[in-house]
Amino acid sequence: MGVVKAFKALALAAALAAPAAAQAQDSKVIGVSIPAATHGWAGGMNYHAQEAVKRLEKTYPQLKFVLATAGDPGKQVSDIEDMMATRNIDALVVLPFESTPLTGPVKRVAEAGKWVTVVDRGLAEEGIEDLYVAGDNPGFGRVAGEFFRERMPSGGKIVVLRGIPTTIDNERVEAFRKAIEGSGIEIIGMEHGNWNRDSAFTVMQDFLSKHPKIDAVWASDDDMAVGVLEAINQAGRQDEMWVLGGAGMKEMIKRVMDGDKRVPANVTYPPAMIATAIEITALRFVSNAPVSGRFVIGSELITQENAQNFYFPDSPF
């Protein structure tokens, strides 16, 4: 597909070169570099990036997009260098695989006078990007904590499953703890389920063996919630507790929408934030709207009332 597009671009450039230089100048190329779909959330992110590119190419014929997915930071650096060298991009939308290795290459793009949009994971150095679009990790924990407070006014015993030990996970859990402080809600167990269904399943089995009474579970992620719910089923303790996941997996949103008592709500950390970033970057080239700055996408509480707005049945996540 890339080759075909490249040929098309070449043909177009050749045809337009002499007589319509002005028109050719109007065409802008936006490079999009994201990590490959190696887990559920990243799969959703890839889906939304492709959808956004398709939609924008149809709406604005003068915009061209180059989309590259990378399986590791090294590949991502090469992708960005290739975009600069061979595609002459005017803007770069990048979700860095890791902050430090990507900082230098992205900085060079910015120094070449290109527009740079950074998504989700910030760079190691401040002030490189023109636009920063990110999810709200502390907000993710806080909204979840507030929901627990509201559902358990007289307190109770809960267990928590954490993700892969990272800053993201720490920020979420820290904010969650702060939000439930002084509410009488007691965290009686906390273990890492690594954002993985199988790990979450075994951790929850062991929590169920250890604690005779659990009022609720903060699974903190929908993949983990799947494992947790199955373990609760197996123990036959469905009526005892409810589970709050997070990130908005379609199956979980569906359960919230259907009013499942064990899955009363969800908290967003939308993989579609990549679409936000691409759309805003496009605005920079097709409108006069000022778009530089920081755009933090709030983590919202999804309940039965508003679940419809968050349900994307075609997305892989």
Add this chain to the structure above:
Amino acid sequence: MADATTTRQELRKPRRPAVNLHVVGPLVALAVLIVVGVLLNPNFLSYGNVTNVLARSAFIGIIAVGMTFVITSGGLDLSVGSMAAFIAGLMILVMNALVPTLGPGWPVILIGMAAALVFGFLAGLGNGLLITRARIEAFIVTLGSMGIFRSLITWLADGGTLSLNFQVRDVYRPVYYDGILGVSWPIIVFLVVAIAGEIAMRHTAFGRHCAAIGSNEQVARYSAVHVERVRLATYVMLGMLVGLATIMYVPRLGSASSATGVLWELEAIAAVIIGGTVLKGGFGRVWGTVVGVLILNLIQNILNLTDLVSPYLNGAIQGVIIVLAVVLQRQKKAL
């Protein structure tokens, strides 16, 4: 020097009939873990917990039994975790595709199970042929197929998760969660595989040939052992056991993704070595492998049941116990 040897022998003599650490090492480690578990949490020996631990050991356990034969004959297979994920994905796709024509019921599931075994057979055959016919190092072949299977499942699932049709899942679910007389199916299957493996290793020509090839391939060849055929058979058998493990795994959560089976290969290899099989080949012990699998799963279980250490350190504790379990049984050799 002479003094040292005599004292050593004197020391050893009275002990020898009582304790042979080389053999009982893994058992001692297992017993210690069980005692620790009981002391730390009264629920440790409850029916629920014991069932949980045994059932979750079954996947790695079934694979590790096959791995014992591969390692005994001097080979290695790094691809089993990715292979399990890939087979689980294919199995789900096959069953989902058949639901419209056959309806959600046992026929679909039986075909799915057969498919898993066939895919496992083919995957093992592929690995085995590359190793025996193309004569490429087992490490390289299976490192390659590990990457291939992992990418294929990610691609099949479009980066997300493949989920089994909901109605099929309801019919299939009991295969993981139910059983006979309170013993769930994965445990029964694991037991049968382990006993069959133990018999094959100890009392059949195949088992003796594996050990012979692993200890000295040339000698085995001169002794009219069909080295290539036996090697190939170990990889094919392992592939089919991965298929069998997948049959037990899919009904648990009804899904497969790129996160399925990550690091299973290392857990299986670790279990085999803890159990007393020699990594270089030449000697294998199936019952030891079973003990090794149980040790690995008990550590995780005990850590989850207690709050003794920070969860960040779980991996370290696991590492220490694995090394200790092996040290305990190698001590006699070192003397």
